Amino acid sequence: MHDAEDVDQELREHAEKLALTLSQGGMQKTTARVMTALLFSRHETMTAGELCESLRISSGAVSGAVNQLIPTGMIERVPAPGSRRDHYRFRKHAWATLMGNQNTLLASMWDAAAGGIKIAGREGVVGLRLDEMQDFYGFMQREMAALIDRWREQYDAGQA
Template sequence: MDADERLREAAERLALTLAQGGMQKTTARVMTALLYSGQESMTAADLCAELSISSGAVSTAVKQLIPIGLIERVPAPGSRRDHYRFRHGAWASLMSQQNAMLSLMGDAAQEGIDIAGEDSTTGRRLHEMRDFYTYMSDQLIPMIDTWRQQYSERKS
């Protein structure tokens, strides 16, 4: 088995893992195809051919992956087709988006505490939830910033 076939298999295994984690299977396959591609960018037609999926499936996947910052549309001189690539810095951006969810979860817990009261059974459970999400938010932001700085220094 050559390196290209092994990379395609690795991409499919990662896509399956992502799908088991909740990502739509086709979206995961498009993402991993771009991640594992030896090309700088791929067109929708390239993705259709590579993955044996319809253009509609590629379009749907792209519409899900661009807003979360995993892939981006890039210009291709001399081509009228849209080209896509896996975005540099995608992992840190993806984790940074979790900050909003952490904040929402903490706010939801606080709302429940305000209604049920600190000393109620519900309030005690929600207090732990609020404290957990506050802690995670407090830790995640500096951790991502540190990673970005260290990664940038290593790449320089």
């Protein structure tokens, strides 16, 4: 059995590995590190100071990362009775929320195709490409919402 210090070290290593993957995928490195620190933390919440200490980054870097992560629905600011400091935690269903937010992008892509079809029509090279695009993004919008709903139901039923 691992002692608590070894477990914490191994969790930090896995968090850093995921943060590297996320930053290679386009997320800002510090934002990815803050997100994964909260994801892999054995504590329910962490303060900005704890994040600074754990990640060895400045309070400004933590603040910037938090300000990027909260609107995405990945993390949230939570009250901590008896503490005047802000506490942050990884949100329940954060992954489903993140994927659900992708529906905005899907809708924008559908709208772009619809606008092009309105101008060019459905015939011809442009129309055929835009028709396929519109059909694809319409399908993805419908299926993504239904898929997320089914996952939430399944997950919540398993947690009961």
